[in-house]
Amino acid sequence: MQVAYIKKEKCNTAMCNRCVKFCPASRKDQPVIFIGRNKKATVVEELCNGCGKCVKICPEKAIEMVTRPDRKPLDAEIDEKLESMEKTEEITAAADETVKQTAPPKRKETPEEKIANKKSRHAERVVRTAISCGLGMAAGIVSFYLAGTPNPITGSMIEAGLAGVQTTPLVGVLVLLVAIVIQKSLFMILKIDTAKLGKKDWFYQAFMTFATWYLSWTLMLSTSLLSA
Known part of the structure; x- marks a missing residue:
């Protein structure tokens, strides 16, 4: 089946998040596309129906359709996938914060x-x-x-x-x-x-x-x- 794939290096959600707003397959409790902690859009491939609407509306041309094996996922697998992706985003964000803190904390004078x-x-x-x-x-x-x-x-x-x-x-x-x-x-x-x-x-x-x-x-x- 065809699913949407987002190229992280091209995604710019600071200027646009159309794919999140206009995805017809998204639900409040199960979003197909969401913004991660690294400010990049991410697709839950198990929920994507392959309509391709996000490809057409992306101004950065960061989304393309790729082929994945046909398989209907279970709800438990979907929840596990979402949780795993959120944890990955948290780890990436924490790593970015660590890199940003290059200067040591200022020591208080006696x-x-x-x-x-x-x-x-x-x-x-x-x-x-x-x-x-x-x-x-x-x-x-x-x-x-x-x-x-x-x-x-x-x-x-x-x-x-x-x-x-x-x-x-x-x-x-x-x-x-x-x-x-x-x-x-x-x-x-x-x-x-x-x-x-x-x-x-x-x-x-x-x-x-x-x-x-x-x-x-x-x-x-x-x-x-x-x-x-």
């Missing part, structure tokens, strides 16, 4: 480990802050010397709004950008894990560098103008 990790993170933040402030201060001093001589404070310069302004202040901005960019390289040299730093951490580094750069450059410029 109070001592939490304190040690907290101290380690605090020490790392202090080092990062010191680096950003140190680079910002150095960048401010370098910017002052590279930006040129400040304009004299005269009446005409004050009216023009250029009193005390250096000739090439854009150089200072470039120096600031260099001071911000090289911090990642310094962190890698000091073995600070940059992968754990988020956007807020990098914003903090840039802000502290900018603040100390601005303050040190302004202080150097003010001192120069006062002495002049």
